[in-house]
């Protein structure tokens with residue numbers, strides 16, 4: 283579903299040039315939950331941003347299904363991001379003057395949904411992450427873990443093919459971090475959404491199907507695909523699982 287071929291990125295020029303990615307080949311299958319680990323500065327965020335079409339590569343190709351992201355212009359790329367991808371960041375990136383529900387609805391309205399339909403979907407997504415009672419709260423009225431769940435609701439509300447998460451638990455304590463990753467794991471199983479997580483935390487990586495290990499702009503190890511712990515049980519209902527946490 284996502285394929286990188288000889289993907290390279292150099293920041294700056296001449297003496298100041300930094301080779302952040304060096305001819306990386308990579309494949310991520312539909313429905314996989316993958317982590318990317320490696321020392322600080324090895325190129326994890328750069329890789330994520332190129333795969334997601336946020337930044338431009340210096341060389342190589344990125345295929346998103348049958349779409350060549352390396353050939354799309356900025357407008358086409360932002361359309362793909364808006365319609366097919368969800369994003370979660372360490373610092374949540376919520377709009378402070380909007381409520382949880384408004385934050386979740388915002389990208390849906392940008393996609394052209396009516397306000398009413400966007401609100402309906404936002405409430406549904408907040409329910410999926412166990413936050414239906416907090417829909418009218420502002421980010422400053424919520425805990426870090428709750429804000430990250432709002433960000434997850436925003437990422438899943440548009441039913442994306444893939445969610446990109448850059449250090450999603452970096453600002454959270456270990457219990458909250460576990461809950462957030464558990465939630466992503468459930469969404470991955472329940473909705474079959476592909477999830478790619480950059481993390482420093484081995485406990486986060488343990489929850490994923492495989493871990494890609496990077497070093498100095500290269501992939502050292504693509505990771506073995508771990509056997510999943512049994513199929514998801516849709517009948518159990520995701521909302522019930524989450525709200526019982």
Ligand SMILES: Nc1ncnc2c1ncn2[C@@H]1O[C@H](COP(=O)(O)OP(=O)(O)OP(=O)(O)O)[C@@H](O)[C@H]1O
Nearest residue numbers: 293294300301302321322323324325326327328329
């Ligand atoms: N905008 C930029 N301009 C110049 N150099 C950059 C830029 N962004 C990243 N780099 C450099 O590219 C290399 C890879 O950076 P990247 O952020 O991808 O690493 P990372 O593995 O995500 O690091 P961390 O774990 O610390 O977040 C680093 O040497 C970094 O200093």
